[in-house]
Amino acid sequence: MTDENTTPAPAGEAKATDHRSRPHSQAFVDFITAQWAPRADLGVLPSAAVPFTAARRARLAEQFPGARLVIPAGPLKVRSNDTDYRFRPHSTFAHLTGLGTDQEPDAVLVLNPVEAGTGDGGGDFHAELYVRPLAARDTEEFYADSRYGEFWVGARPSLDDVTTFTGIEARHVDALRDALAKDVGAGVVLLVVSGADETVETLVEAIRAEAGEEAAEDGLTDEALVRAASELRLVKDDLEIEQLREAVDRTIEGFAEVVRALPRAVAHRRGERVIETTFDAHARLEGNAVGYETIAASGEHATTLHWISNDGEVREGDLVLLDAGVEIDSLYTADLTRTLPVTGSYSEVQRRVYQAVLDAADAAFAAARPGARFLDVHEAAMKVIAERLEEWGLLPAGVTAAVALTPEGQQHRRWMVHGTSHHLGLDVHDCAQARRELYQEGVLEPGMVFTIEPGLYFKADDLAVPEEYRGIGVRIEDDVLVTADGNENLSAALPRDPSAVEEWMRSLRG
Template identity: 80%
Template sequence: MTDATPVDESVPAEPSATPEEVSERVNNRSQRPVSEAFKAFITSRWAPRPDLGVEASTASEYTPARRAGLSARFPGARLVVPAGSLKVRSNDTDYRFRPHSAFAHLTGLGTDEEPDAVLVLHPTASGEGDPDGDGHGTDHHAVLYVRPLAARDTEEFYADSRYGEFWVGARPSLDDVTTLTGIEARHVDELRDALAKDVGEDGVRLLVVTGADESVETLVEAIRTEAGVEQVEDEEATDEQLVEAASELRLVKDEQEIAQLREAVARTIEGFEQVVGSLSRAVAHRRGERVIETTFDAHARLEGNAVGYETIAAAGEHATTLHWTTNDGVVRHGEMVLVDAGVEVDSLYTADITRTLPVDGEFTEVQRRVYTAVLDAADAAFAVARPGTKFRDIHAAAMEVIAARLEEWGLLPDGVTAEVSLSAEGQQHRRWMVHGTSHHLGLDVHDCAQARRELYLDGVLEPGMVFTIEPGLYFKADDLAVPEEYRGMGVRIEDDVLVTADGNENLSAALPRRPEDIEAWMARLRG
């Protein structure tokens, strides 16, 4: 990778008279030219910048309604939603940027767009109605504070390895950002004054989405302190409640979000097809699991933004480790491989699908028995996933099947029936499935995680909700509570589900689920 600091051949390599602090040595390799002649030359004789060709995003038609939903929860408060900052990977190199999910949801910005940007919903006088002219009747005016493209006569243009055009390409202008998002864009240098306006004991309350950008949180706290305003937990409006509300906004997806999830699922299914094609290479490689991982991850990067989470490629015994992401094991003939993976598309919406595949293309009798039990549990969960059902009932339906099958196989402790195990005082069957059956899905693989319990776990399903159904059974190699034929085997089947007006739709139904269909599908892909 290119050295992250410009080269300065004009500065002699002499020791500094004053020792540098350790924290200031990140760029101590810098040899940036400093002569006036260099500055004059590098900032001159450039053709006009080409138009970036920015057009309004599809999401910009939907984000006003999302912002209006947040506005309605906090009348009169100034709401601060940071995108987040670049995060250091090592010394002076950064990770690829991903904006905070609340910011992405409310602005429509995805991929690696706009580090350090901050969305602010400024309160307007009650009754002004529609300050943004978007027809949603919000009493807030949205402004995006961003770092726009710097002029070519500035030092940032050629010397700033984080933001300079010479290093990371041309950033959008303020007009570009407004065109793309439909939100008024202003320079981030104006943020402090904008946040501080009218903040006080009897004035505007200032709230920030925490966990996104520490520097913005520090700024907000400083403004509060200067204004003599302190947050109290039992207040009607707190930062925690803003985080909660921003998460709950995503519990029901709009048309644009559902379309993006369909796209993510389609690209993910293609990735699974490529995984099947890689199995022979995986068996031959000492790190066969990593062959599977890299096959899927390369596809995700080519056809989307990246993977939505670290791919799980767990062969044999590794499939009994729920979040196995080391992926350095061998893939053996006669075993199964559990692949849990999802493509994140450029809008940052991700799929989350799991299939457990027989390495040789056909299940053994015991593998099929366990796989079918998990499939039956998933089907039972699908049967209750409809409007009016509580979210927790999905898990309960799957557990009834799991407990009954374990009883049938004689795996529950002596004297324990499926009914006893399903009781709150029992739960013995959970030895072999300690995780839940479902989680919401969207911008985050575990979306809406900050929502209140009464709206999530105890919430009632509504059309537009999207979540996973993913029961499993996991028998570790050293589990003496099960017969040897089960040991070292893990099975999980995971699909992405949309609640419809009269039931549900399996968004990932195009990927085979039944064992006979998986065998036929694998045979076809292998030719």
């Protein structure tokens, strides 16, 4: 990686601490900023998301009449010294603008209240998108700014490009402060999505203080905005469902690549890393990245729910639990898990545990229907898990499945401490700021997308179970769409039945 200088000294002058070799002479500046051909047209077209994001913004704005809503994309984040992580915009910003991948660090979406009926789509708000546009080639940013300069990171879109692509009026980010401050304290309440950009939050607080803005009333708070933006994603629109289907398809392809790589994983001293890098490379090639850190857990490691060290061996005879998802360029992610026999065939006890988890998953699918509670899905899976543990004699003496399933019992949860489902979308754990009464206790509606992922985890040192179970961890996870009359398993193309898994693995490995 080339050496950076994000705060260049004036022309002809070097900083005392500057150890870089970039020239500073006026002759250099004059020469590097001259004799460039006109920039090529980027050929930007309107995004397919434009009508969908417009509808999402309208639904959010109508919940906060008279308020100015501030939704930051977020800044670049330092990884180490003067290098940054690859940028990913905040999910709320992406949802409301359609910008994904590494687009527009420091950008801020603002929904301004306007006179009734005069705003976007005849509504009561007007959207503006404040961005850092392409800098002219006679500016210092062009050649010297390692975060934003064209010489360092490539050409940025112009304001017109951003407007065309998003369907939102784009303005220079330098005008943000004045735009946010207008009429605050004189009828306009300023709200910001917190947790996205500390600098923007600080600016909003300063504007409020200067305007003497009093405590918000009628639910007009930052917390309410964050919650509403999260709840806006509980029911997916047609475009979101289409993007989730694509993410699932790309993820299934990645699982197949992992199966093909298992012999190489067995041969490597850190075979779990072979699995991880095989999937992660596929995710980067076919999408934006992974939607979360890949879990590639072999043997005993599969009993650790979020095992992401992925530094262990992959041994013949063991199970390997792969929990992974491809995040596509729009930032929607899948989230799938399969527990695969390294040799291609389950042992008798492995198959017994796997079948119990599969039966629990099937019960959860049967419960995932419109009108049911989100909690019903989990309870259906837990009933099967508790009954199977009773059948195997693993519950404490005198405890039946019925007793374990009571709030005062829950002994079966020793071997499955996590929930069965979570919403899925732009975030792998989507809609996490939604109110409990709309999420955990909410009623299922067509368009909701969530996971179904029961499991059983018997740790190697668990003296509460017979030795044959110890060291076995199994999870099966699929992505489900609630439909008008039931549900659809979006990941049905990835085999689930143990015999089907074995046949699929044989077909891939030849």
